Amino acid sequence: MPRVHKTLLTTGLLLLATACGELGERPFEPGAPTEVDAGVPDSGTPDSETPDSGVPEKVTVTHSRELRGVWVATVLRLDWPPSTTMTPAEGRASLDAMVDELAGLGFNALFFQVRPESDALYASTLDPWSRFLTGTQGTGPGWDPLEHLINVAHARGVEVHAWINPYRGLMSPSVVAAPGHVTKRLPEFAVTYNNAVVMNPGEPAVRQHVTAVVKDLLDHYDVDGLHFDDYFYPYPDSQNTPFPDDATYTRYQEGGGTLEKGDWRRNNVNTLVHEVMELISSEHPHVRFGISPIGLWKNGEPVSGFDAYNAIACDAVTWMKEGWIDYLAPQLYWRESSKQPYSTLSTWWANRPKGGVHVFPGHAVHNLSGELQNWPLTEIADQVAFTRTLRAQGAQGDLHFRARFILDDTKGVKGLLRDELYAQPALPPQVPREGAAMTPPVPFVVREGNTVHVTNPLPLDARFHLLYRETSPGTWTLERVVGGAQATFEVSSGTWAVSDVGRGGAESQGVRITVP
Incomplete structure (x- = not known):
């Protein structure tokens, strides 16, 4: 398994185990409702306010991609x-x-x-x-x-x-190529032209x-x-x-x-x-x-x-x-x-x-x-x-x-x-190719006062965590985008939502958060 993906998998399994522990060992079922306080463990001393609890309210959030x-x-x-x-x-x-x-x-x-x-x-x-x-x-x-x-x-x-660059061999014929360089592996297909070395595009090798x-x-x-x-x-x-x-x-x-x-x-x-x-x-x-x-x-x-x-x-x-x-x-x-x-x-x-x-x-x-x-x-x-x-x-x-x-x-x-x-944040558009983008599960979210902790039940499926603010009823404005296995957002009084975006750019529903 590639080293980068192995690291992600290890982190994901640890976070999933933590999340399941928070839920009393109940395994996560993709698409099933999650509790707002089911997510990362407490990361500090909570304030006097009790964290949100109960079944989270899901909302559809989106923004103009670019x-x-x-x-x-x-x-x-x-x-x-x-x-x-x-x-x-x-x-x-x-x-x-x-x-x-x-x-x-x-x-x-x-x-x-x-x-x-x-x-x-x-x-x-x-x-x-x-x-x-x-x-x-x-x-x-x-x-x-x-x-x-x-x-x-x-x-x-x-x-x-x-x-x-697919075909450039060397910027100049005077460059000293390493022993394993393609101009040494396939020297018969290395062409000197216009004071550079080009690998011949017509050769199948x-x-x-x-x-x-x-x-x-x-x-x-x-x-x-x-x-x-x-x-x-x-x-x-x-x-x-x-x-x-x-x-x-x-x-x-x-x-x-x-x-x-x-x-x-x-x-x-x-x-x-x-x-x-x-x-x-x-x-x-x-x-x-x-x-x-x-x-x-x-x-x-x-x-x-x-x-x-x-x-x-x-x-x-x-x-x-x-x-x-x-x-x-x-x-x-x-x-x-x-x-x-x-x-x-x-x-x-x-x-x-x-x-x-x-x-x-x-x-x-x-x-x-x-x-x-x-x-x-x-x-x-x-x-x-x-x-x-x-x-x-x-x-x-x-x-x-x-x-x-x-x-x-x-x-x-x-x-x-x-x-x-680029004053307003945005993500690139979803990859248009069929089957390229998979929607991640709705994230786990827990609020402690003005701090919101976010992770995902399937961390390998989530690339970025997005924080939206409701600027008018039903209108959401993207405020921040962060990555990592888990994220922390500081929020003020108002109505917010957190969603996750997977590889390829597909976005989950958001979890609504209300801060008094």
Whole structure:
């Protein structure tokens, strides 16, 4: 059993045993009414008020879901880690500080780059440790960044999406690869192009390795999502030199293949995408799978510009139509006043036939920098506001590129996020794929004065605990989201409700709490 899941199971069994003890050894039956005071044991000296008791009143609670994601790039240490000489304690503290700050700004999902160049920022059995951690590929840091990030982010009510680059071998041919690196395992399929090393997407062995990496990652880490970036066949170099895969294509034809070269390349990428979705659906159905391609599908559709369909074999429309992804996050890194207007492109993507697939447009926070595009802050505000007009078409949130420009408070972006765009907490939408989200049981709740203790009869089924306040009869406003096996909320006078959300995003009914 994977180590992360084993820890959760042990904690869950202990909490369930505790809960059953509070109920006089009565076993819990999913769906059966629970007593309000059946939950965690007293955690301190109660006040003079007797805790609530009796059968809890269940209420239906909900809020406007919205994915609020941020990319955290580790390639070249762009966003993290700050140094290759950190001790384990310093590394953990660095991640803690980053999560605390981003959660405080209203983000609910971190897209953390765990495989920048066929390496790993986690304990992989297939790829070596990343040189961006220690300076030398294959040398471990003495701790597990992804495991720690998952624990601290989930405690803050924030999802973790593992961001991998499927085909990049090495950022440069001069990088010294570790003995177990894929360029050493499959050297005949490692192609040097545009001063980088790319693993040939047309080779089945490359696809099989990537799929095995995904399986190993998801088998051992309790992430909320798997994310591919926009690098498929490599972007053309400045001379538009053809990617050297003639020999691979010839073998395909000799084996009876009949596709034209462009269609064959797209089919190679599509096959990987389809196989990864099949793996996730069958073995880790709650994991959200998505891709962030460049925001232009074809030149002229709907505006002129880069042709991802032909230049890098990226057919994002097919992924959406076929349901091979749960969401698409097109990188819409252009101003509204440009030749590629944000409103035109986001509307176009949101209206593609997609069968429930969500759209999370990507925003260029980095272009606020004066060293880059020097955008005004209002550009980001206006773009997010426009995304929200496309909710009915499936645009259910936004991603921001990237963490460093947010943490540096470029042009005051922190205030915009914290005080305006993301002032009200929210969770990402439920994973749209059938069977992806399982509703957890109604939580156990016990109130002691103004303190509310929460746990769940089946802790493995509960990802987050949510606290709502009734602002008018039948109207609930989400106040806080926390994770962990158990939670404690401080409340004031009024009517409240606590619900639980499981992996995949399905929410239980709430338990009403009235505080005099």
